[in-house]
Amino acid sequence: MAYAAGKRPQFVANPLNPVSYLQLFPRSTQKYIVCYMLFWVFVGLYFIYTGLAVYLFKMAYSSVFEVKPKQMHDILSYFPEVKDDATKITWSHATNSKKLLHDALNGPNRVMVLESDVLMKGAGTSQQELLPIMAHPPDTDSDLTFDEYLATVAASNSTVGIKLDFKAIEVVELCLQRVARVADRLPGPVIVNADILRGPGAPADKEPIDHRRFLRFHSELTPRALLSVGWTTGYSARDIGNRRYGWEHVVPMWELVTSMREKSSSASAPSAVTFPVRASLLSDSLAQLCWLVEACDAGGGATASLTVWMAKAPGEPQPEAAVLRRYRTELGSRRLFVDLPGLDVSSIAARNASLTSSPTPPAAAATRRLSNATLVPLQPADWTIVAFPPRVGVGLGRACVATRASRLSLQSRDTPSAPTALAPLRLVGDAQFGAGPMAPAA
Structure with a gap:
């Protein structure tokens, strides 16, 4: 078709046919535009189909491949080889020097948790510095600083946890701030420990750490770590009355x-707590310590437990496997950690360990199961306590407590009806209410 000289009809694109716009470009350019558009179409289809395939795969196999993140307080989740038996966790005690730390991380024996003590360099002396170190009093110096300790553990190739035993409140906040900064790089669980209350046989000059500040630092800085709170204690061969944890x-x-x-919000409240207890004080403390664990066990992942440790006081006896078996039987395998160097833990796991059985209460008395929140109105002067077994030492006062393994009987002294209360007392466990003579069953 011929056109007039110098004139060509103006091209009008069809809005209903986007391809018609290609005619605005020379034929050689049109090829590149088509190739460019096809490339991005294929790229888009690739990502769409890949994303859809991944989504369908995760939906189909999520129960098999989903890995739940570990919590720093859940020690047993880091070591599946112990099969939920806390007594099989292995410890390196007083790991306070470079050599001891190296040996624990690289030695032939598997170490799962490093127990180490933390204080300020020169603590209590005129040379005290604002430098956290790994040392146990009376030592005030060490070749291993806290920062070096954390860096070495973080660089470890094996799963290993740390238990930080703080000896002074001045060092707690600074160290927990540093733990919080490297928490995601640490290969194992973290335990934050301090003696916050005065316990049996504690020397007068051995003051506990300020519990208000310690608990606040832990809740604010390392809420995912396992909280470990205990008592200052002592041992004397002559002081028989201070060889037990009392009510x-x-x-x-x-x-x-x-x-x-x-007081803590649900997001920052600690999920678990363990109570370090001195091995030589366990034999006469079963009722009290088992009650404490049960009362603080919130269920689910909020587990309470005991951690048994051993001191080296003159004349202090070695722990007996039979005593530890009783605790393990009562608490279960998940709630008893044993940091006792040289002890054969297989002797603890013996089945059918004997425990003092709970006798059946007299038929004349009514028995009620009481929860932690139960408040029962009682007048201490009008009631007598009959405990099962008789060795369980329970006293009326600000609180009445009974263990799951024993029953507490409250007997009216004068009248068959309960007197009017002046102040409520909290009862936990199996309580028995009745009138008339009630003697422990044989």
Whole structure:
């Protein structure tokens, strides 16, 4: 078709046919535009189909491949080889020097948790510095600083946890700030420990750490770490009366833990707590310590437990496997950690360990199951306590407590009806109410 000289009809694109716009460009350019558009179409289809395939795969196999993130407080989740038996966790005690740390991380024996002590360099002397080190009093110097300790553990190729035993409140906040900064790089669980209450046989010059500040630092800085709170203790071969954890020790500890959990928000409240207990004080403390663990166990992942440790006081006896078996039988395998160098833990795991059985209460009395929140009105002067077994030492006062393994019987002295209360007392466990003579069953 011929056109007039110098004139060509104006091209009008069809809006309904986007391809018609290609005619605006020379034929050689049109090829490149088509190739460019096809390239991006294929790229888009690739990502769409890939994303859809991944989504369908995860939906189909999520129960098999989903890996839940570990919590720093859940020690047993880091070591599946122990099969939920806390007594099989292995420890390196007093790992406070470069050599001891190197040997623990690279030695022939598997170490799962490093127990180390933290204080300020020169603590209590005129040469004290603002430098956290790894040392146990009376030592005030070390070749291993806290920063070096954390860096070495973070660079470890094996799964290993750390237990930080703080000896002074001045070092806690600074160290927990540094733990929080490297928490995601640490290969194992973290335990934050301090003695926050005075315990049996504690020397007068051995003051506990300020529990208010310690618990606040832990809740604010390392809420995912396992909280470990205990008592300052001592041992004397002559002081027989101070060889047990009494109700005067466990009830205040329960109150502190409960109060802390109530004040903390649900996001920052500690999920687990362990109570370090001295091995030589265990034999006559079964009722009290088992009650404490049960009362502080919130269920699910919020597990309470005991961690048994051993001191080296003159004349202090070695722990007996039979005593540890009783605790393991009562608490279960997940709630008893044993940091006792040289002890054969296989002797603890013997089945059918004997425990003092709970006798059946007299038929004349009514038995009620009481929860932690139960408040029962009682007048201490009008009631007598009959405990099962008789060795369980329970006293009326600010709190009455009974263990799951024993029953507490409250007997009216004068009248068959319960007197009017002046102040409510909290009862936990199996309580028995009745009138008339009630003697422990044989």
